[in-house]
Amino acid sequence: MTHPLVQVDRLNLHVRGDSHLHIVRDVSFKIAPGEIVGIVGESGSGKTMVARSLMSLQPPAIELTGGDILFRGQSIPGMPAKQLRRLRGAEIGMVFQEPMTSLNPSMTIGRQLDEPLKLHSRATTQERHARIVDILRRVGIQEPEAALSAFPHQFSGGMRQRIMLASAMLLHPALLIADEPTTALDALVQKEVLELMLELTRDQGTALLMISHDLPMVARYCTRILVMRQGEIVEEGETAAILAHPRHPYTRDLLQAMPTRGPVREIDATAPPVVEVRGLEVEYRVKASLLARGKAKRALHGIDLSIRPGEVVALVGASGSGKTTLGRAIAGLTPISGGSMLFRGKPVKPGTDGYRDYRLNCQMIFQDPFGSLDPRIRIRDLVAEALRHDDMPGREQIADRVRSILAEVGMDERYLDRFPHELSGGQRQRVAIARAIVRRPDFVIADEAVSALDVTVRARVLELLAQLQQRYKFSCLFISHDLGVVEQLADRVVVMRDGSIxxxxxxxxxxxxxxxxxxxxxxxxxxxxxxxxxGVTLNWRFAGETAKTTEMMQ
Known part of the structure; x- marks a missing residue:
């Protein structure tokens, strides 16, 4: 580290106009050329603000009030805008957390990848085209020529993340910042994207700063780790040393919050299923175009599944395997094309006597609580909304039930009159859980309910969900790509691929x-x-065997 590529010296970030409200306090670290460094910590610890400040991309409301950032010996704070434009993309690249919001939805992939080459190189049109096709092929886009005329919404989440990576690596930057690059990706795609990122950085000698709350992933790929809490670095060192012997209590808490396999629960195998689907099929109609007729695409192929009273069944599989489609179809949110569904042994069909009973007793916790909670409605009314069709006597009884269920999920009366945007991600997920179980349903579907939460918040929400499930004995279909969470929570696991079990x-x-x-x-x-x-040690399942990951994805 004699000549560091990046040197951050006592960096301080505050909310503009309030010098007492620290976002980042006295943060210092170095990154050597070609080094892979990870920053871990819970939400709000300042990880992303530190990373964005390396490119002077912190929000306008955040100002740098102390310290310095040197990139190849040049100070970034106060650097003229013209010089910053030459630095961003060409010297420092960034892969953002959500590629769908980072890619321009109104521009084709080809135009978006061509733009940085136009700005930062003197290559001809033909040379730029060749470089773009080559990088798309390297990141695993099967038909790169066809991809150039496609738009971001025509790709899956994993493919969009690959395109973001291609865009960041196109100019061979000296530093690549990856901000939660795999949060929304399943296990197979996550490994492919990470291995690809490391391959490209090794080939080009690029240093990598990886920001994540996925501790196993950071432990696997980073040589050094920075642990942040409340805007400060509380521990720093070699990855293996920190994992084996964490010194700071907060680091130990992070490692202790990792999911672990619980004891086997006794589930009555002779009890009749609460929910049962037989031969379930779902088809989507692909719209017709000028050159092609509309056709049906089958998303689910004859699914048979039963869930017993009090049982937690986890649904796992790669992106596009049909997990969410199956969950939404069972919840009545996606029309089914074939097959049947039973609730407590009775057919579930619109217009029948049992349909209303099923819809009231089947509740869903969605992946994004902020998107599923109406931003115009206060918390008390959001939770009470689930009781509209209940036979409760009056408003006082409903209000008491709302206060009671919010207390059970760890939220007191101070939160009743708040709006969703006034809550943290973990608090919003607690509200979503409260709304789902306030009616005491027999069946709950949880679709990626903790995927966007950091380690410590996720541990608290999982513990809460397990306690509520034990208390109210509801059955649960738990959809997740986080295998550690599944191992902790599930009684039974169903693996899906290409719409089939x-x-x-x-x-x-x-x-x-x-x-x-x-x-x-x-x-x-x-x-x-x-x-x-x-502390902890890093392990791989079936380490003695060669996993056929590549073949499985083809």
Missing amino acids: VEEGSRDSIFDAPRSDYTRALLSAIPTLSRTET
Whole structure:
């Protein structure tokens, strides 16, 4: 580290106009050329603000009030706008957390990738085209020429993240900043994107600053870790040393918050299912164009699934496998094309006597609580909304039920009159859970309910969900790509691929002895952290075997 590429010296960031409101306090660190450094910490710890300040991209409301940032010996704060434009993209690239909001929806992929080359190189049109096609091919886009005329919404989340990576690496930057690059990706795609990112950075000698709350991923790929809390670095060091012997209590808390497999619960296998689907099929109609007739695309192929009273069934699989489609179809939010569904042994069909009873007793916790909560309605009314069709005597009884359920999810009366935007991500998810169970339903569908939460908040929400499930005995269909969470919460696991179930069984049998090659590839794609007396160790499932990850994705 004699000649660091990046040197941050006592960086301080405040809310503009309020010098007492610290966002980042006295942060110092260095990054050497070609080094891979990870920043971990819970939401609000200042990770993203530090990363954005390296490019002077912090929001207007945040100002730098102290310290300095040197990139190749040049001070970035106060750098003229023209010089910053030459630096961004060409010298420092960034892969943002959500590619759909980072890519321009009104521009084709080709135009968006061509733009930085026009600004930062003197290459001809033909040379730029060749470089773009080459980088798209390297990041795994199957038909790069066709992709140039496509728009971002025509790609899956994993493909959009690959395109963002291609855009960032196109100019061979000296530093790549990856801000939560795999939060919304499943295990197989996550591994592919990360391995690809590391391959490109190694080939080009690029340093990598990785920001994430995914501790196993950071532990696997980063040589050094910075642990942040409330705007400060509380611990820094070599990855292996911190994992084995964390010194700061907060680091130990982060590692202790990692999901762990719980004891096997006793589920009555002779009890009749609460929910049962037989031969369920869902088809989407692809719109016709001038050159092609409209056709049906089948998303689910004859799904058979039953869920017993009090059972937690986890649904796992790669993106596009049909997990969410199945959950929404069971909830009555997506029309089914074939098959049947039973609730307490009775057919569930619109217009029948049992349909209303089913819809009231089947509730859903959505992936994005901010998107599922009406921003114009106060918390008390959002939760009470679920009781509109209940037979409760009056407003006082409804208000009491709302206060009671919010208290059970850890929110007191101070939150009753707040709006969703006034809550943190974890608090919004608690409200979403409260709204789903306030009617005491028999069946709850949780669709990626904790995927966007950091380690410590996720642990608290999972503990809360488990306690409520034990208390009210509702059955649960838990849809997730986070295998660690599934291992902690599920009684039974169902593995989906391309709209079909490829394997199902008890949690222990699926995780310890999977029969399907696809399941084995899914489980071996992501490392795990095993607890020791002093810290954790990094492990891979089925480490003695070669996971057929690439073949499984083709």
